[in-house]
Amino acid sequence: MKLLGSTTSPFVRKVRVVLAEKKLDYSFILENVWAADTTIQQSNPLGKVPCLLMEDGAVMFDSRVIVEYLDTLTPVGKLIPALGRERAGVKCWEALADGVLDAAILIRLEKTLRPAEQQNEEWVQRQWSKVHAGLKTMSTDLGEATFCAGNHLTLADISVACTMGWLSFRFPEIDWRTDYPNLARLFDKLSERPSFKDTIPH
Structure with missing residues (x-):
C-alpha cells in the first residue's frame, strides 16, 4: 500500500x-x-x-x-469494536476530535490565506467556540479514565491525541494543558508510543 x-x-x-x-x-x-x-x-x-x-x-x-x-486487515491491535454501542462510542470520539480539527483548520486557513482586512473575525470566533466546546466535552467524557473508551488503546485515543498534537503544533498559544490536565495526561502517555514518536508533525 x-x-x-x-x-x-x-x-x-x-x-x-x-x-x-x-x-x-x-x-x-x-x-x-x-x-x-x-x-x-x-x-x-x-x-x-x-x-x-x-x-x-x-x-x-x-x-x-x-x-x-x-x-479489518489484521486482528493485531484491534482499534475499533466490532459491533453495537461500543463501536458507535469509539466512532463518536473520532467524530468529535475530527470536528475540533475541522474548526481549527478553518481558522488557520482564514488567518493565513486571507489578507487581514478581509478576515471575518465573527466567523473565526464561531469556529473557536466549536474548538473550545469540543475540548471541554472530550475532557468531561474522559474524566479520570486511563483511555477514552474501555480499558485499552482504541481509535478514540489516537484521534484525540492527534488533535491535541496538531493544536500544540499550529496554535501553541492555546493553553489546553492547563485547562484540561486529563487530556494532557492522555496525550503525554500516548506520545511515548513509537507510533506517535515517529509521526510528530514538522
Whole structure:
C-alpha cells in the first residue's frame, strides 16, 4: 500500500499511527496539496490527503474510511469494536476530535490565506467556540479514565491525541494543558508510543 500525505496533517498522522499500531507495511509518499504541481487530484478528486493507494490499484480517501478499513486487515491491535454501542462510542470520539480539527483548520486557513482586512473575525470566533466546546466535552467524557473508551488503546485515543498534537503544533498559544490536565495526561502517555514518536508533525 501507498499512503499519500504530509507530515503536518493531523488526519494523515491518524492514519500513520493506525498503520504503525496495526504493524502494516506501506510506503509514505509526501504530497503538498497546496503546491502548484500537486498531483493529488489524480488519486482523490477532492484534492485532499490522506489518500491510500491499494496494491490492486484501488484508491481510498478520507481518514475515517481509511482507518476503519485498516483495522479489518489484521486482528493485531484491534482499534475499533466490532459491533453495537461500543463501536458507535469509539466512532463518536473520532467524530468529535475530527470536528475540533475541522474548526481549527478553518481558522488557520482564514488567518493565513486571507489578507487581514478581509478576515471575518465573527466567523473565526464561531469556529473557536466549536474548538473550545469540543475540548471541554472530550475532557468531561474522559474524566479520570486511563483511555477514552474501555480499558485499552482504541481509535478514540489516537484521534484525540492527534488533535491535541496538531493544536500544540499550529496554535501553541492555546493553553489546553492547563485547562484540561486529563487530556494532557492522555496525550503525554500516548506520545511515548513509537507510533506517535515517529509521526510528530514538522
